[in-house]
Amino acid sequence: MKKKQSLLKWIAIFALIAVMYAVPAFVKNEYVLRVCVYICIYSIMASSLNLISGVCGQVSMGHAAFCGIGAYTSALISLYFGLPWPVCLLLACVMAGVTGVLIGIPALRLQGGYLVICTVGFNELVRLILLNWSSLTRGPMGLTNIARPVLFGIRIKSGYQYLFVALTLFLIVYVLLNNIIRSKFGRNLRAIKEDETAAETMGIRVHREKVIAFALASALAGTAGSMLAHYMVYISPALFIGDYSTTYLSMVVLGGMGNMAGSVVAAMVLTILPEMLRGLDSYRMLIYGLLLILLMLGKTRDWSTTSLARTWTRGKNALLARLRARGKGE
Amino acid sequence: MSNFLAYTINGLVLGSTYALTAIGYSMVYSILELVNFTHSTIYMVGAYLFYILAVLAGFPLWLAFICTIMLTGFVGIAYERITIRPLRIRKQPKFAMLICTIGTSIVLQNIFFLTMGSETRQYPTLFEGMYIQVLGFNVTVIQIVIIVATAVLLSIFLLFINKTKLGMAMRSCSQDTEATELMGISVDGVISLTFFIGSAHAAVAGVMGCMSYRSVDISIGNAIGTKTFASTVLGGIGALYGGVVGGLLIGLTEVYTAAYIGSNFRNIPAFVILILVLFLKPNGLFGLKQIKKV
Numbered sequence: 001m002k003k004k005q006s007l008l009k010w011i012a013i014f015a016l017i018a019v020m021y022a023v024p025a026f027v028k029n030e031y032v033l034r035v036c037v038y039i040c041i042y043s044i045m046a047s048s049l050n051l052i053s054g055v056c057g058q059v060s061m062g063h064a065a066f067c068g069i070g071a072y073t074s075a076l077i078s079l080y081f082g083l084p085w086p087v088c089l090l091l092a093c094v095m096a097g098v099t100g101v102l103i104g105i106p107a108l109r110l111q112g113g114y115l116v117i118c119t120v121g122f123n124e125l126v127r128l129i130l131l132n133w134s135s136l137t138r139g140p141m142g143l144t145n146i147a148r149p150v151l152f153g154i155r156i157k158s159g160y161q162y163l164f165v166a167l168t169l170f171l172i173v174y175v176l177l178n179n180i181i182r183s184k185f186g187r188n189l190r191a192i193k194e195d196e197t198a199a200e201t202m203g204i205r206v207h208r209e210k211v212i213a214f215a216l217a218s219a220l221a222g223t224a225g226s227m228l229a230h231y232m233v234y235i236s237p238a239l240f241i242g243d244y245s246t247t248y249l250s251m252v253v254l255g256g257m258g259n260m261a262g263s264v265v266a267a268m269v270l271t272i273l274p275e276m277l278r279g280l281d282s283y284r285m286l287i288y289g290l291l292l293i294l295l296m297l298g299k300t301r302d303w304s305t306t307s308l309a310r311t312w313t314r315g316k317n318a319l320l321a322r323l324r325a326r327g328k329g330e
Numbered sequence: 331m332s333n334f335l336a337y338t339i340n341g342l343v344l345g346s347t348y349a350l351t352a353i354g355y356s357m358v359y360s361i362l363e364l365v366n367f368t369h370s371t372i373y374m375v376g377a378y379l380f381y382i383l384a385v386l387a388g389f390p391l392w393l394a395f396i397c398t399i400m401l402t403g404f405v406g407i408a409y410e411r412i413t414i415r416p417l418r419i420r421k422q423p424k425f426a427m428l429i430c431t432i433g434t435s436i437v438l439q440n441i442f443f444l445t446m447g448s449e450t451r452q453y454p455t456l457f458e459g460m461y462i463q464v465l466g467f468n469v470t471v472i473q474i475v476i477i478v479a480t481a482v483l484l485s486i487f488l489l490f491i492n493k494t495k496l497g498m499a500m501r502s503c504s505q506d507t508e509a510t511e512l513m514g515i516s517v518d519g520v521i522s523l524t525f526f527i528g529s530a531h532a533a534v535a536g537v538m539g540c541m542s543y544r545s546v547d548i549s550i551g552n553a554i555g556t557k558t559f560a561s562t563v564l565g566g567i568g569a570l571y572g573g574v575v576g577g578l579l580i581g582l583t584e585v586y587t588a589a590y591i592g593s594n595f596r597n598i599p600a601f602v603i604l605i606l607v608l609f610l611k612p613n614g615l616f617g618l619k620q621i622k623k624v
Contacts, residue, residue, distance in 0.1 A: 059425050106609040113365045113567065114612050116428065117559055121604045124556055128598065246432050253425050282444060289436030293413050296426045296433065 005320070017171070024163050033159030037231060039271045040166035041224050044173050046251035046263040048220035053249065054257035055181050056213045057193030058108060061245045062119035063221055065126035068240030070096040070222025071229035072130065072137060075146045078230070085149035089226045096222025097215045104214035108207060123242045130237040142236025149230050162231055169227055173220055178260055180216070189213055190258070254295055336467045337589045338582065343473050343542055345581020346480035347373075348561045350535035351554060352573025353487065354406075354528025355562040360504035361524055362418070364427050368409060369532060370555030371435040376402040376533025377453075377540045377550060378442050384454050391454065398537060399530045406529025407522050409434045415518065435551075443548050450547040453540040476538045483534060484574055487527070500524060557584070557597075560604040566614025575615060579603075 027033055049063045070092035078088045107118045130137050137143065149156045149165065156162055180186050188209050191199040200206050229235045251270050255262030273291060277284040351373050358366045379401050383394035413430040457471035491497040502510045503520045511517045539554070540546045558573070561580045565572025580600050588596035607614060 053425070059428070110608060110612050112424065113359055113363055114563075114608060116365050117563055117567075118605065118608045120559070121556065121601055121608070125601050125605065128601070132594070246429070249425065250429050250432075253423075253429055257423065257425070283440075285436055286440035286444065289433045289440060292433030292436065293430050296422075296430045297413065297416055 005323075020167060021164065024160055027160070030159045033163050035271065035275055037159070037162050037166045039268050040163070040170040041228050041231070042248070042251065042271050043170050043264045043267040044224040044227075045221055045248045046255065046267040047174060047177050047260050048217040048224070049248045050252045050255070050258065050260060050263045051177055051180065051189070051220075052210075052213050052217040054252050054259065054263070055186065055193065056189040056210060057257070058210055058214065059112075059116050059249070060119045060214070060217075061116050061242065061249055062103075062121075062123035062126075063217070063248045064240045064242065064244035065123040066096045066100060066218040066221035067225035067228065067244070068126055068130060068237070069099050069218075070225025071235050071240070072143070072225075073222070074226035075143045075229040075235055076136070078147045079143065079145070082147070085147070085151070085226075085230055088230070089223055092222045092226035093219045094222075096225065097219030100215040100218025101211060104211040104218075108210040108214060119245075120242060123240075123245055127237050127241055130240070137237070140236060140238075142234055142238075143229075144234045146229050146233050146235070148233065166227055166231070169223065173223070174260065174264070177220075181258070181260065185209065185212070193258070250292055250295075333467070333589075335464075336469075337585050339469055339473055339477075341582035341585035342578065343476050343581070344539075344585060345578035346476055347535040347539040347577075348554070348558050348581050349574040349577030350480060350483065350531045350538075351558040352561040352565065352577045353484075353531045354525075355558060356565070356567055356573045357500075357504075357524045357528050359562070359567045361500070361507070361521060362414070362427070364414070364424060364431070365559075366528075367428070367431040367555075368434045368438065369431075369528065370558060371438045371551040372402060372406060372529045372532045373536040373539075373554055373558075374442065374548065374551030375405055375438055375536070376529070377536035377546050378446060379533070380537045381451065381453060381540075381546055382446075385451075391456065395537060399533050402533035402536075403526040403530040405438075406525035409438075410522060410525040415521075418521075439548065439551065446548070448548050450545050453544050453546045455541045455544050472542055476542060479534070479538065483531070487531070496520075496523065556604070557600045560600040560607075562614075563604055563612075564607050564614055566616040572614055572616040 024033060024036060045063060045067060049060065053059050073095040074085075074088040074092035077083055077091055078085065083091075103122055107115060107122070110118055131139055133139075151165065154161070156165055181189070188199070188204045191202065191204055192206055192209060196206050225240075228239070232239075247270060251266040252263055254270065255264070255266035274284065274288055277287055280287060351369065354369045354372070355366060358364055358369070376398055380394055380398040383389045383397055384391055387394075389397065413434050414427055417427050417430060455472060456475065460471040461468040462471065462474075463469075491500060499510065499515045499520050500523070502513070502515065503517060503524075507517055510520070536550070540550070557580055558577065561576035562573040563576070564579060565574065565576030567573075580603065583599045583603065584596050587599045
């Protein structure tokens with residue numbers, strides 16, 4: 001019975017992945033594909049932020065800064081040294097991760113609100129550096145003509161090809177994060193979120209674990225940044241301001257703290273909603289703000305304190321129960 | 331030397347607006363442990379409400395000023411009621427509140443953007459063109475008025491916090507909300523009052539800041555936001571009046587940097603101070619040390 005269930009589960013997962021790869025191939029609308037690529041990138045951002053903010057409970061409002069560090073590292077290396085994209089991606093990841101460690105070591109000694117302010121300040125500082133270090137980053141004009149990625153001899157340029165790459169990157173990150181939070185390290189992070197003192201008493205090296213989680217999240221944000229840079233082909237400091245950090249944090253909170261699938265769903269919602277509001281033009285931000293408030297207030301309702309994914313689990317359990325009942329009937 | 335004194339006066343004027351705004355941050359943080367991102371927008375709301383009342387509706391300046399303070403205070407109460415209280419009562423995590431305050435700030439900013447437009451407007455001011463000479467340099471009367479008004483307001487505020495029953499209720503809320511509730515004090519009421527006072531101070535700061543610059547536009551809230559953050563942190567965010575000293579220091583540093591290093595760098599010191607204080611002395615100059623209880 002159990003074997004059958006897990007087999008079913010795997011078939012379902014593979015079918016889902018196949019659908020995710022196959023369906024966009026028939027979509028001819030470049031705009032839809034573009035939104036899908038953004039969903040992939042924002043999902044990476046949201047789920048990596050979820051590791052540090054959701055799972056470990058250390059709220060960071062500077063996640064966009066790490067995305068920016070990754071994007072600029074990748075773009076500059078590609079522009080000045082002409083290295084292939086996978087190398088740029090790796091270096092962006094390393095650079096963002098190292099910055100994460102350097103910022104994390106002092107910053108993660110702070111608690112709650114102080115950490116929030118510190119990360120807000122860090123994000124602003126990164127923005128100011130990107131804006132004012134004109135000789136390297138060309139300031140507000142941004143970097144243009146970033147090389148499109150070449151993978152296995154194929155130059156990625158159509159919307160679908162990009163979606164293929166972004167989706168693959170997202171799936172790798174997603175599986176990685178899901179495995180991390182189920183590992184011993186992930187359980188340590190959960191313990192830290194519940195009660196730091198208790199976790200420390202149990203022999204968890206709280207500060208070290210926090211820094212590792214922060215560095216991991218930053219490194220993954222860096223890869224998202226690299227993807228973004230080589231997708232947009234043009235980046236400017238305006239893409240990495242604090243507003244984006246807020247959006248990523250909203251995704252995490254909306255999807256449920258520590259819930260990876262929830263983050264992805266929330267990333268979809270918060271990417272598609274603003275796109276749908278585009279027709280409203282100048283009212284767009286007003287409505288976005290209202291939605292943000294309503295979504296947070298809506299979370300206080302019982303069905304939703306349990307977050308998006310519990311509803312999903314409940315549905316899944318009902319379905320499994322029905323399957324089981326049928327199995328018994330046979 | 332006279333230049334230095336002129337810079338100091340400018341710094342004090344700037345610092346006064348930071349200090350008045352910072353009070354709202356530290357009050358809310360000390361009671362709710364919430365970083366209130368709406369607060370810098372309230373500064374802008376105050377400035378615009380005064381503009382609307384004084385210029386567009388043609389109220390006399392003193393009446394417009396009083397109305398502005400009251401209205402902004404009520405805006406503060408309203409957004410706390412609508413967006414923060416439901417989350418607090420249901421014991422939602424702080425991050426939900428945090429995002430709510432960001433959402434409120436986006437909403438308020440866009441309401442004013444849609445109704446008032448994004449252009450910079452000329453702001454009404456008092457004592458236009460009047461100045462007195464002190465030690466060979468000119469101080470405009472409005473600058474003196476701002477510094478004196480700030481000093482008076484802050485003294486009243488400190489007296490209120492330290493000497494009145496309501497002030498005592500506030501201090502007790504900032505120490506322990508639950509125990510305060512058990513003593514028969516309405517915590518909801520105290521929090522409403524906190525938002526009223528914080529917003530009113532921000533409104534005064536907004537009006538006076540715009541008077542000294544003689545202009546107002548939508549982005550002034552964003553511009554002041556991170557700097558008042560820095561002031562609050564420097565003074566100690568949990569301390570009710572730490573932000574005052576922090577605000578004055580940040581204002582002075584900013585003006586000195588602009589004067590002696592270069593005006594391109596005027597926005598940098600606030601952040602450097604912010605990060606340094608957080609790393610070296612996160613409780614700020616006057617903050618109480620947090621004791622972790624098991």
